[in-house]
Amino acid sequence: MDSSVINIDNRSSSLLASSSLLNNCETLRIHPISDIFDPTKNYVGLISYLNGDIYIKQSDWISNNMEQRRQRRGGLYLHGRLYYFIYRRWRVRNTAFIGGGFSYLDGVWKFISRTLNTMNNDERLNKFEQKVLQVVIDTLYINHRWLEMPCDHRIDCQSLAVMERDKTYISKAHPSNINVSRKLHGTIKWLNHERCRLGFIECIGLDRDFYIHSTGILKCRSFSCSGKHVEFNIIQEGHSWKAINITTIWP
Incomplete structure (x- = not known):
């Protein structure tokens, strides 16, 4: 140190x-x-x-x-x-x-x-x-x-x-470096505000957004989820990453 x-x-x-x-x-x-x-x-x-x-x-x-x-x-x-x-x-x-x-x-x-x-x-x-x-x-x-x-x-x-200290920044976080049990936190943004079915989760500091369908959000009516803070897990499917277990937690 x-x-x-x-x-x-x-x-x-x-x-x-x-x-x-x-x-x-x-x-x-x-x-x-x-x-x-x-x-x-x-x-x-x-x-x-x-x-x-x-x-x-x-x-x-x-x-x-x-x-x-x-x-x-x-x-x-x-x-x-x-x-x-x-x-x-x-x-x-x-x-x-x-x-x-x-x-x-x-x-x-x-x-x-x-x-x-x-x-x-x-x-x-x-x-x-x-x-x-x-x-x-x-x-x-x-x-x-x-x-x-x-x-x-x-x-x-x-x-x-x-522990070894490393003062270098590693740009934004990549999903492969995140513990699989960890809940991430982000905000839902809809792509079509009229239908409110397809959208994405914006997660500050992560190197990507996760695209979602409203049916993948637990206990959510699509029109009421815009701007909601959610927690979720991520899994790898082939060469891509997917958000699962999406739950609105605030507000």
Whole structure:
């Protein structure tokens, strides 16, 4: 591991680590509802120190699909809307969030959030938390390595510390590198809005869309599925890939 990175498998040796609630997390994972990384997009992220789950969603998706908080004026409030998407409730103001927020903006990872990092005066994650997240990002996220693992697989911090880091982007994810048990998440777009029978699933960060017929969507009336967020598996049929077990999950 890069010598400039805090050794996260010996966290107690750092004052920054011992003062962070992240130190209580024995395992970490990128939550399966996260979007696949595409370096040309912007992302907003949240990490929970209660269970070590990390959520990363594409910023435009949050902006376009999550309503603004009624009392909120000005700004995009993306971290607050991400919080609502995850927990289905707005974060109570003037209370500490047991976790933190970060983002990817114009090619740079930033560890600032006015909404979630309120426990810190400068609204930044402390250096230890930044280092841990950067290790996860470099080791598992930007190279799509997390997609090779089952959805419920968690990485213990000692294993993460010794994994080889690769800061190179691997363009968009290819279906062959995705664990067959993993549920992917995407949005239904119809090709013909009058008949609403043929369409495709757009999955952020994947190198292709999956064309579908409305009859392949479980418990779906075709006219009501446009714009729906769905989860699905993928299988290979010959030289092509197909989406199966398609279920609408939101809204």
